[in-house]
Structure formats: structure tokens, C-alpha cells
Amino acid sequence: MDWAINRWFSVLFLALVSFATSAYAEDSDPRQEVESQLVEKFSDGKYSRRGANECLRCHDDESEHSAMGIFDNVHGNVRHPESPMNTNQCEACHGPLGNHARRPRGDNQREPMITFGDLSPVSAEKQNSVCLSCHTDSGRAAWHSSEHAFEDLSCSSCHKVHQKEDPMMVAELQTDVCTDCHVRTKSDLHKRTSHPILNGDLQCSSCHDAHQTVNEYSLKWRSINDSCYECHAEKRGPNLWEHEPVTEDCSLCHNPHGSINQALLIKRPPQLCQDCHRVPHANVDIPEGDLRVRGGSCMNCHNQVHGSNHPRGRVLSN
């Protein structure tokens, strides 16, 4: 625990130094004032002797500032040896109580505590350092170089620690949170064909790792195709006759999130095919409006578009 606070403090201390040196140059920013107040509280380190019991005098079930939900999840579980409840309890995340419990006098505000989320005066990076001080496992190791860290997301823009169930651990809730920001993905999910995400069979984290951007598009696997093969192993090949774009990148033809066309296709055949292939064929005569090109389109004859193992399947047929 002590190192958790120390880490926070060291980050805050740096902030204080830069704050002190810039204080004369800028008009005082109320968010920075709160932050410097929090730094002071940390150096004072006045933790409550009663731990959570002290906080729950005011933040219990009946209060409009209730925090009780935490006792329904792992962070409130005393039996878990590494739970905050076995260190400084509420103050492990919110910092030392200090004078917060004192009734504010006159026009003064109640002394602040560390808060989390977009409205907090504390920067996302510092908020996250609280969480990361315990969550040092490999799953979070690459956080600092992830796209989401780069965009200044806080852990609590996705996670909620005062709820019984963290929304990231429930498929439908996770989809809602992710698509609140990723609106284009959201609209794709509602198109004619899509991966079964809206019904909860799959979730964003079936393919993406929100904590790291080690792979392209923060995918869980090395490449787009490796991701697809994970569940569509039959498309991996190798085939006697390969179709070049298939082995190169499935997303040349498919949108993984959804499409107005059949089978998540980014365009409707024959246009899809004709973007790369000039038809009519040299040797095959397909009259304009031929039924064979309608319906199944080019795939009426080239029915092994992902590659053929038929000895005579050079043109992707069987």
C-alpha cells in the first residue's frame, strides 16, 4: 500500500514543482488549485484511524453520495488479500482523509478528495497511477504506449469500481460503453450483417485489447488475418490455389463490425470483384444480365473465393 501512495505522491510532487514554477505566469486555475491542495494533503498524510467506517458515516446507503456498491465487488472484499480493504481501504484510492470530514466554514468548500473520471481536476495520468500501482500485471504493462492512454482516457472512463458488476465484464454493457465513443462502429453493428455483438455472443474485447496497442488496431493477435483465423480456422489454408487478397488482408473485402451487404462485405459483388478484376473474361462469355451473374454473382462459378483445393480450381472454383 505504502508504495501505492508513494508512487502517487512522486507523480504529484513533480506536478507540484511544475505548478509552483508556473503559478506566477498564469491566472490561477481552480482545477490546479484543487490539485495542489491534494498534494498538500498527501504530504500531510493524515489517514483516518477508522478507515472505511469513518467514510461511511456520510457515504453510506442512505446518502446521496453513497459508495456502498464497492462492497459487492472485489475492491470491497476484505477476504481478498490484495484488496484495498486490506490496506488503507477507501483512502487507498481517494487519498488521506485530512480535513475532508470537517464541516466547511463560511464560503469555503469541503476539503477535496481524489476523484476519478472526466470531471475530476486530477489528470487522467495521475488518476491511472492509483489503479496501476496495484494493477502491475502483464495485462496492463503496455498501457502507457496504448492509443487509449495517448488519448488521455482514464481507467474509469471504462471501469466502474463502485458497482456490483464492472461494465467491462458484461458483454452488452461493454459494447454500450465502447460505442458511446466509437459511434461509427456502433452504426456498423446495426447494419444488415454484423458479427453477433449486439446479442452479446461476441464483444469488442473478443478481438481488441483496450489496454495495449502492440498490434495493429489494438487487436489481440499479431495481424488482422491472425485475428480472423482464431475463430474461422478453415480460412487459414494453405490452399492449392490461393486468392491473393485473402492471404493478404481479410478486411480488403470484409468490414469486421458490420455491413449493409451480405457476409460483412464492404461492397456488393460483382462490384467488389470488379474493383480489382476487369471483366468480361477473355474466354468466358457472360451475356449482360445473365442469371449466373445475378444472385450468386461471380461466386456462381468462382465459388471458392477464399482459395481452392480442387486440382482444377485455379480460377477459385471446385
Ligand code: HEC
Ligand atoms: C462528515 C461527513 C463526511 C465524511 C466522514 C466523509 N465525507 Fe466524503 N463527502 C462528504 C460530502 C457531504 C461530500 C459532497 C461534496 C461536498 O460537500 O463537497 C463528500 C464528497 C466526497 C467525494 C467527492 C468529492 C468531490 O470533489 O466531488 C469523495 C471521493 C469522498 N467524499 C470520499 C470520502 C472518503 C474516502 C471518506 C473517508 C476517508 C470520506 N469521504 C468521508 C462528506 C463526508
Ligand code: HEC
Ligand atoms: C479501487 C479504488 C477505490 C476504492 C477502494 C474506493 N473508491 Fe470511491 N471511487 C473510485 C472511483 C474510480 C470513482 C469514480 C466512479 C467509479 O469509477 O465508480 C469513485 C467514486 C466515489 C465517490 C463519488 C465521487 C464523485 O466523483 O462524485 C465517492 C463519494 C466515493 N468514491 C467514496 C468512496 C468510499 C466511501 C470508499 C470506501 C468505502 C471508496 N470510495 C473506495 C475508486 C475507489
Ligand code: HEC
Ligand atoms: C489496493 C490495490 C488496488 C487498487 C488501488 C485498485 N485495484 Fe483493482 N483490483 C485489486 C485486486 C486485488 C483485484 C482482484 C484481482 C484478482 O482477483 O485477480 C482487482 C480487480 C480489478 C478489476 C477486475 C474486476 C472484476 O470484476 O474481475 C478491475 C477492472 C479493476 N480492479 C480496476 C481497477 C481500477 C480502475 C482501479 C483504480 C480506480 C483499481 N482497480 C485500483 C486491487 C486494487
Ligand code: HEC
Ligand atoms: C477503453 C476501455 C478500457 C480502459 C480505458 C481500461 N480498461 Fe481495463 N478492461 C477493459 C476491458 C474491455 C476489459 C475486459 C477484458 C476481457 O474481457 O478480456 C478490462 C479488464 C481489466 C481488468 C481485469 C483483468 C483482465 O485483464 O481481464 C483489469 C484489472 C483492468 N482492466 C484494469 C485497468 C486499468 C488499471 C486501467 C487504467 C490504466 C484500465 N483497465 C483501463 C477496458 C478498459
Ligand code: HEC
Ligand atoms: C471480430 C473481431 C472484432 C470485433 C468483435 C470488434 N472489432 Fe473493431 N476491429 C477489428 C478489426 C480486424 C479492425 C481493423 C480492420 C478494419 O478496421 O476494418 C478493427 C478496427 C477497429 C477500430 C479502428 C478503425 C475504425 O474502424 O475506426 C475501432 C475504433 C474498433 N475496431 C472498435 C471496436 C469496438 C468498439 C468494438 C465493439 C463494439 C469492436 N471494434 C469489435 C475487429 C473486431
Ligand code: HEC
Ligand atoms: C471515452 C471514449 C472512449 C471509450 C469509452 C473507448 N474508446 Fe477506443 N478510442 C478512443 C479514442 C479517442 C481513440 C483514438 C481515436 C480513434 O481511433 O477513434 C480510440 C481508439 C481505439 C481503437 C483504435 C486503436 C488503434 O490502434 O488504432 C480501438 C480498436 C478502440 N479504441 C477500441 C475500443 C474498445 C474495444 C473500447 C471498449 C472496451 C473502447 N475503445 C472504448 C476513445 C474511447
Ligand code: HEC
Ligand atoms: C472471437 C471469434 C471471432 C473472430 C476473432 C472473428 N469472427 Fe467472424 N464470426 C464469428 C461468429 C461467432 C460468427 C457468426 C456466425 C457463425 O457462427 O459462424 C462470425 C461470422 C462471420 C462472417 C459471416 C457473417 C454473415 O453475416 O454471414 C464473416 C464474413 C466473418 N465472420 C468474418 C470475419 C473476419 C473477416 C474476421 C477477422 C477480422 C473475423 N470474422 C473474426 C466469430 C469470430
Ligand code: HEC
Ligand atoms: C476477395 C474478397 C474476400 C476476401 C479477401 C475475404 N473474403 Fe470472406 N467472403 C468473401 C465473399 C464474396 C463471401 C460471400 C460468399 C458467398 O456469399 O457465397 C465471403 C464470406 C465469408 C464468410 C462467411 C461464409 C463462409 O464461407 O463461411 C466468412 C466466415 C469469411 N468470408 C471469412 C473470411 C476470412 C477469415 C478472410 C481472411 C482470411 C476472408 N473472408 C477474406 C470475400 C472475401
Ligand code: HEC
Ligand atoms: C483487393 C483486390 C481483389 C479483390 C477485391 C478480388 N480479387 Fe480476385 N484476385 C486478386 C489478385 C491480386 C489475384 C491474383 C493475381 C491475378 O491473377 O490477377 C486474384 C485472383 C483471382 C482469380 C484467379 C485468377 C487466376 O488467373 O489465377 C479469380 C478467379 C478471382 N481473383 C476472382 C475474384 C472474385 C470472384 C472476386 C470477388 C468475390 C475477387 N476476385 C475479388 C485481387 C482481388
Ligand code: HEC
Ligand atoms: C459462368 C461462370 C462464370 C462467371 C459467372 C464468372 N466467371 Fe470468371 N471465369 C470463369 C471461367 C470458366 C474462367 C476460366 C477461363 C479460362 O481459363 O480461360 C474464369 C476466369 C476468371 C478470371 C481469371 C482471369 C481471366 O480473365 O481469365 C478472373 C479474374 C475472373 N474469372 C473473375 C470473374 C469475376 C470478377 C466475375 C464476376 C463479375 C466472374 N469471373 C464471373 C467462369 C465464370
